[in-house]
Each structure stands twice: as structure tokens, then as C-alpha cells.
Amino acid sequence: MxxxxxxxxxxxxxxxxxxxxxxxxxxxxxxxxxxxxxxxxxxxxxxxxxxxxxxxxxxxxxxxxxxxxxxxxxxxxxxxxxxxxxxxxxxxxxxxxxxxxxxxxxxxxxxxxxxxxxxxxxxxxxxxxxxxxxxxxxxxxxxxTGHPLVHQMAAMVKKGMLGDIRIVDMQYTHGFNSGDDVGAGEAVKWRTNPKSAGPTFVLGDIGTHLYYLSEIVLPHMKIEKLLCDRKAFIPTRAPLEDHATVLMHYDNGARGRIWVSSVDAGNMGSQRYRFVGSKASVEWSDSRPDQLIYEVQGEPNRTLHHGMPYLEEESLAIDRMGALHTEGLGDSWSxxxxxxxxxxxxxxxxxxxxxxxxxxxxIKAGTEGVRWLENCVRSADAGSVWVDFK
Ligand code: NAD
Structure with missing residues (x-):
């Protein structure tokens, strides 16, 4: 602790x-x-x-x-x-x-x-x-990515508690850009202009969080190819996207999906990750950051709480508030x-x-995030085709 x-x-x-x-x-x-x-x-x-x-x-x-x-x-x-x-x-x-x-x-x-x-x-x-x-x-x-339950998921995967990983399903979506950008503030203006945002909007803004998190939880898995479909629902944001879906094939045969969007009107749940193995699954969402859902096939579902002694050492060592008291984004940043x-x-x-x-x-965490973005853009701009991950 x-x-x-x-x-x-x-x-x-x-x-x-x-x-x-x-x-x-x-x-x-x-x-x-x-x-x-x-x-x-x-x-x-x-x-x-x-x-x-x-x-x-x-x-x-x-x-x-x-x-x-x-x-x-x-x-x-x-x-x-x-x-x-x-x-x-x-x-x-x-x-x-x-x-x-x-x-x-x-x-x-x-x-x-x-x-x-x-x-x-x-x-x-x-x-x-x-x-x-x-x-x-x-x-x-x-x-x-500093949250104790993220590292609990990583420890459970490492211990084989989920079996072989088959499905990666991650979402980071919100609706704050559902309307047009007329009268928008600086933070929206620079994010929707390729000169200041770079080659992506939501993929870089929120998708890179998911990609790095998946690298923490699944360090043994590498993407072999991906397909990215991106769209600007508000046309003035093109060529950047306010919505994207990325499908991924991993080297162990697993399949993955990352959904990022800033036009998911009304959604305040924001982030959700689910990792599915051959024996069990784990699921975490930032709307209930203290809880990790652990589902073993054929058994009653379990809700694991941060800071509890039944968690793995990797998670307990980085807990700050202790069980019963909310552990959240500020703790992760710390x-x-x-x-x-x-x-x-x-x-x-x-x-x-x-x-x-x-x-x-x-720096490698930063570089790999940019590499993921480059592959996403290459796929999307070629008409949303499968590309080898380079
Ligand atoms: P913002 O537009 O709200 O704020 C930018 C700040 O930087 C302002 O205070 C502005 O005056 C200042 N600034 C701009 N150019 C400057 C310069 N050359 N020298 C000194 N100050 C300068 O932007 P933001 O939403 O805070 O995003 C900033 C960065 O943080 C972006 O790269 C964004 O992707 C990232 N971000 C990360 C997270 C996260 O969870 N890690 C969350 C939000 C934003």
C-alpha cells in the first residue's frame, strides 16, 4: 500500500x-x-x-x-x-x-x-x-493506467486465471462533441485541426489510453493486423474523426475491438474494458472504478473490490485509499x-x-501509442482495410 x-x-x-x-x-x-x-x-x-x-x-x-x-x-x-x-x-x-x-x-x-x-x-x-x-x-x-484494478487484471491474466485470452473489447466514448463546433473553445478547436492535433482526433485523444492499457494487461500479446473505420459525424472535423472502431487480430489468435467516440451522445460512462479468456473474463469501467467484475464460466459472477486482501500483490502494493473508500483517477495519476x-x-x-x-x-509507451495511430490511419485512409501492424 x-x-x-x-x-x-x-x-x-x-x-x-x-x-x-x-x-x-x-x-x-x-x-x-x-x-x-x-x-x-x-x-x-x-x-x-x-x-x-x-x-x-x-x-x-x-x-x-x-x-x-x-x-x-x-x-x-x-x-x-x-x-x-x-x-x-x-x-x-x-x-x-x-x-x-x-x-x-x-x-x-x-x-x-x-x-x-x-x-x-x-x-x-x-x-x-x-x-x-x-x-x-x-x-x-x-x-x-496506474489504477490498482488495472494491475489486478494484468496479474490475473499473468497467473492464467482467465485461461488463454480470446477477446479484447475496449471502449472510451463520450458525447461532448455531439454538436457542431460553432463557438467551440480552444481545446476543441486545436483537437479538430490536423495541424495542431496531428493525424487523428479521438483515436489519439482517447484511443491511445486504451491501447497502452491493453499493453499493460496483455504484455504477451502483439497485434498482427488491424482494420480501422473512422468517420467525422460533424463534417467540418474531416479529415479527422470524431468516431472510430478498430478491429485487431493478435498473434495468439485473439480478436480485439476498440471503440472510441466523442459523439456518443449522453454517455457519461466513458471507459469500459473487457478481457475474455478460455476460462473466465474480467470487466472494469471507470463509472465503478472500485470494482472489478470477475466471471468464471459456470460459476456465480464475482465482484472484486479494490484494496481487499484477496487481490493480487501487484494490485495491493499500489493501492492508496484502502478498501471501502473510493480509489479513482487522481490516485492513478499519483x-x-x-x-x-x-x-x-x-x-x-x-x-x-x-x-x-x-x-x-x-518513451516506449509513447512510441507504441503513436505506432498504433499510424497503423489505424493507414488502414482507415485506404478505405478501412486490414493492414499488417508495422
Ligand atoms: P487545453 O487546450 O485545455 O490546455 C492547453 C494549455 O496549454 C493552456 O493552458 C494553454 O494556454 C497552454 N499552452 C498552449 N501552448 C503553450 C505553449 N506553447 N507554452 C505554454 N503553454 C501553452 O488542452 P488540454 O485538454 O489540457 O490538453 C493538453 C494536452 O494534454 C494534450 O496533448 C491532450 O491530448 C492531453 N490530455 C491528456 C489527458 C490525460 O488523461 N492524460 C487528458 C486531457 C488532455
Whole structure:
């Protein structure tokens, strides 16, 4: 169980780019980072609006002269200080991720970047090499993938409790973009423009969460081919999609489906995952995040509760609230940030042995998400045909 005791020798000096007052995801980063004594927020270039960004930073408790107008200024000014930042989080629109990550790594900073990491696998590979060369960590933040019940599912699959995995069925859908974009805010505008969002809208925005989660639960399974059907129900969003279905064939013969949509009008359930094996199935939804449904063929269905001693050690070790009390998205973010802090600390100490076995969402998690997107787009744009996964 995690109880907030510090697991690294001192807090990392942390800065944020983006995630300002009006940003959607910034507070999730701070909720994740500022919990276990592993990060201290000391600087930021929080906002495109420099004045608002400075005011916001000061309200977060930062010194005014460490609230910068641009990320370039943050990097330069902080490098000149003995107590300058050593890690930055990037919570800005997709098209900025690559340039901010590159500049930060070149300045010797570890990076925690939002998904989808970059636009192309080639960019990911280049950054992978740069991080390796500089001896720095790049972490990626996939929201629910730190939840104890996600890791319970992974442990059950690993132990063979489901038998051979046959069906993967995942959904992340909501209805917030059911109407047109007339008068839409910034967060919708950049998401529906290929120049700022990249080659996808909902596939990258929410589908990559599902793909990484499936990699955690089913690390032994690889996709052999996939077929993606994507559509913009609101035509002004084309060529990007507000709805997509992806069918997948895995190397063990399993079949998979991922459904992502932002035009699923009225749906507030959002995420649901079901993994079906030859003996049993597990199902989890973020509308009941404390519960995992475990169904063994021929037996009464079971509801497993987070934090209960009957769960696997992999799940109990990362539980925070304890059974009976809600464990949710904020707790998951805290685990993700903690794992990345431990990775950075190990990198700083040169402890490669620790890094070999330590679980955290690193650059490969980002690269594989972008690879999945590239394959989805290749299939969809060829007329929704089966393509070999490359
Ligand atoms: P947003 O438009 O709501 O907020 C973006 C923020 O970044 C704003 O504060 C804006 O002023 C600031 N900004 C933009 N460009 C900047 C720059 N060059 N320098 C400094 N600040 C800048 O966007 P959002 O919804 O918060 O999404 C941001 C990123 O987070 C996207 O990549 C998105 O895909 C990702 N995201 C991830 C999750 C998750 O669960 N991991 C959830 C939501 C969004």
C-alpha cells in the first residue's frame, strides 16, 4: 500500500509547460505529482497568455520570477540557476509536444509529456535516441493506467486465471462533441485541426489510453493486423474523426475491438474494458472504478473490490485509499507520477538494474501509442482495410 512516505532521497525540482488556469489536464498533473513528496513545483510557463500564466503560477505558490512567458525562457533562465528545474511536464496541445520535449532534453531536463506523444513514430525514435544519449527519462501520462484494478487484471491474466485470452473489447466514448463546433473553445478547436492535433482526433485523444492499457494487461500479446473505420459525424472535423472502431487480430489468435467516440451522445460512462479468456473474463469501467467484475464460466459472477486482501500483490502494493473508500483517477495519476519519479531518481543515480525491472510509462509507451495511430490511419485512409501492424 502507498501511504505518501517518500521513496526517493529528495523531491525533484519540477516545472510545467502548459496546464494553465484554463487548461483541461493541468490539475491532473499537479494532483499526481504533488502527493508523495517526490516533486516540488518551482517553475512554469503555464499559459500562452503570459500575464495569466504568471498570475496563475503565483497563485499556485511559485515565485513570480519563475513564472515564465514561454517554455524557451523557462529552459534558459532555469538552466542559469543552481536550483533550476530538473524535470518538466508538458501539458500543451499535441503539435507542441515534439519541439518542447526536444528542447528540454537538449537542455538536460527529464520530461513528462502528454499523449499522443508526437505525430510520427520517426519523431518518437529520434527523441528516444536523444534521451538515451543524454541519459534522461521521458515519461508519458495515460490517465487510468496506474489504477490498482488495472494491475489486478494484468496479474490475473499473468497467473492464467482467465485461461488463454480470446477477446479484447475496449471502449472510451463520450458525447461532448455531439454538436457542431460553432463557438467551440480552444481545446476543441486545436483537437479538430490536423495541424495542431496531428493525424487523428479521438483515436489519439482517447484511443491511445486504451491501447497502452491493453499493453499493460496483455504484455504477451502483439497485434498482427488491424482494420480501422473512422468517420467525422460533424463534417467540418474531416479529415479527422470524431468516431472510430478498430478491429485487431493478435498473434495468439485473439480478436480485439476498440471503440472510441466523442459523439456518443449522453454517455457519461466513458471507459469500459473487457478481457475474455478460455476460462473466465474480467470487466472494469471507470463509472465503478472500485470494482472489478470477475466471471468464471459456470460459476456465480464475482465482484472484486479494490484494496481487499484477496487481490493480487501487484494490485495491493499500489493501492492508496484502502478498501471501502473510493480509489479513482487522481490516485492513478499519483501512481504514474511516482513511478516516473522513481525512474528519474534511478537514472540520476545510474541504477540501470532498477530501471530494467521498474514499471513506468516511458518513451516506449509513447512510441507504441503513436505506432498504433499510424497503423489505424493507414488502414482507415485506404478505405478501412486490414493492414499488417508495422
Ligand atoms: P487545453 O487546450 O485545455 O490546455 C492547453 C494549455 O496549454 C493552456 O493552458 C494553454 O494556454 C497552454 N499552452 C498552449 N501552448 C503553450 C505553449 N506553447 N507554452 C505554454 N503553454 C501553452 O488542452 P488540454 O485538454 O489540457 O490538453 C493538453 C494536452 O494534454 C494534450 O496533448 C491532450 O491530448 C492531453 N490530455 C491528456 C489527458 C490525460 O488523461 N492524460 C487528458 C486531457 C488532455
Amino acid at each position: 502507498i501511504n505518501g512516505e517518500r521513496t526517493i532521497s529528495r523531491p525533484l525540482r519540477w516545472g510545467m509547460v502548459g496546464g494553465g488556469r484554463t487548461g483541461q489536464v493541468g490539475y491532473k498533473h499537479r494532483t499526481g505529482a504533488l502527493r508523495d513528496g517526490t516533486y516540488q513545483l518551482v517553475a512554469g510557463a503555464f499559459d500562452l497568455d503570459a500575464e495569466r500564466g504568471r498570475d496563475f503560477g503565483v497563485n499556485l505558490g511559485l515565485e513570480a520570477d519563475r513564472c515564465y512567458a514561454t517554455y524557451q525562457e523557462l529552459i534558459t533562465e532555469e538552466a542559469a540557476r543552481e536550483d533550476g528545474v530538473e524535470v518538466v511536464s508538458i501539458a500543451t496541445p499535441n503539435f507542441t509536444h515534439y519541439e518542447i520535449t526536444k528542447a528540454s532534453l537538449e537542455a538536460g531536463l527529464h520530461v513528462i509529456c502528454e499523449k499522443p506523444l508526437f505525430f510520427t513514430v520517426a519523431e518518437c525514435k529520434e527523441i528516444e535516441r536523444l534521451a538515451e544519449e543524454k541519459g534522461l527519462i521521458v515519461g508519458v501520462t495515460y490517465g487510468f 501512481n504514474i507520477y511516482l513511478w516516473i519519479a522513481q525512474a528519474i531518481d534511478a537514472k540520476n543515480r545510474g541504477d540501470e538494474a532498477f530501471l530494467k525491472t521498474h514499471h513506468y510509462p516511458g
